[in-house]
Amino acid sequence: MAFASSQALPLRGISVTSACPAALPRRRAQGAAARTASSSRTRMLAQSNAPVASSEPTLAQALSLPAFSTLRAVVAVAQLDLSAVSGTLFAPTNAAFKRLSAELVQMVLGSADVAREVLLRHVVSECVPSSKLTGNAFLSSLNGGALPYTSYGGLQIKIGGISLGAQTDISFDKGVVHALDGVLKPPAQTWPSFSQSYIAPVAKPSPPTIATARAMGATTTSTLGGRKAMGLMTQRPFWMYGPPYCAAKQEEYEPISIAQPDVSFVDYQVMPPGSVIVTPDSVNAAELNPVSGMSKYIGQTKRLVSGDGLSDYSRLD
Structure with missing residues (x-):
């Protein structure tokens, strides 16, 4: 898979018509009146089924904000196709990655397997706006791990014990993005060793x-x-x-x-x-x-x- 660059979407949602043709000479227009009338219904039907433009950006465009530059680098290392991602992405900000040790950041940026596992930990298949994150419950991340969330009166939402960032409900064409103030660690594949970091080194995932x-x-x-x-x-x-x-x-x-x-x-x-x-x-x-x-x-x-x-x-x- 290749890293998806920002590209224009196929036009959907808005009827696309060609520019108005130049005015015909009167005699030709009168002579072609019958043909024009008979074909107008065909053109109207074709226009009603024409592709339409989406008002939503792609995920790559949604992550083009400066706060997500480190995350974009992780996506590039993992070689994930962002155009195939749908649902909800909890996106660690640059500040979130700075809270990790330099060794862990290098581990993520130096291995496609680790980068991919970290990214999939932050994605759930359902589209979940922040208004739906209430109480105490769980989501299922794409790497198969349970992702607990808590909300205290809707004022403080935490995903896996990490608070959502200031930027939430960033819509893209297939879902929504929430900024995250930390980096979620993938589910441990061996007896867990706990440290101050949020990421456990996982190189080759195996069934827990x-x-x-x-x-x-x-x-x-x-x-x-x-x-x-x-x-x-x-x-x-x-x-x-x-x-x-x-x-x-x-x-x-x-x-x-x-x-x-x-x-x-x-x-x-x-x-x-x-x-x-x-x-x-x-x-x-x-x-x-x-x-x-x-x-x-x-x-x-x-x-x-x-x-x-x-x-x-x-x-x-």
């Missing part, structure tokens, strides 16, 4: 294992995000309250049954990322001990029970 998925899931910004990133659950609405990913229905993650619900209450709290096992000292409600819904799994919730209600369970596994 369950162990890798679990390791990456335990390091995401939220417990819910960890389960989704591990690919070990099907998301259901009540999972916003933190049941284990292995639960098929709500009853399966209730370790405590309140004997006296009128005099007690339950508070679900998300545990810190990376938590693996929580072993409670007691399930006595009066002691307010945190307990795990399924303590043998990664990233569970703790449940605080208050009041006089006591659990009728003596074990939690």
Whole structure:
């Protein structure tokens, strides 16, 4: 594939007609009146089906802003055809690349495989305007990795923990571009080694294992995000309250049954990322001990029970 340069699009959307012909001599015009009338309908039909011009720029044109010059260099190294890209591109700015170490930048610019993997991490096939990035959910990037996003009242949107830049909703003919204040790292293919950089060196991608998925899931910004990133659950609405990913229905993650619900209450709290096992000292409600819904799994919730209600369970596994 070759790097797509900015080119004019085929005309679409606006009828294209030739210039008006020069006026014919009166006698020839009168003599050709019948022929003109009979062919006018054919010309009108042809004009109605003529190609039309698009008012939207190409992706290459949308990335022609000075803030994306480093990204354009990465595209050139990866030899990606931008004309084939559709959906949403989260585009790291020059400032985003400057936040990386010089060694990582050289790694990206020095390898077509790494550059391609980094670029595909920033593209999703759906066209997602910023107004649709609300709450906490996930997109799927073109390299196959889950791409979590969070939005706090629509005022601060983060993609993979990185804030969107000032320039968002830049339309192009096949989708939309959002500037990004950081560079997303591709999904790790081996046991992750964490550093201050956003990019993990990946030269030859290989299918992730369950162990890798679990390791990456335990390091995401939220417990819910960890389960989704591990690919070990099907998301259901009540999972916003933190049941284990292995639960098929709500009853399966209730370790405590309140004997006296009128005099007690339950508070679900998300545990810190990376938590693996929580072993409670007691399930006595009066002691307010945190307990795990399924303590043998990664990233569970703790449940605080208050009041006089006591659990009728003596074990939690």
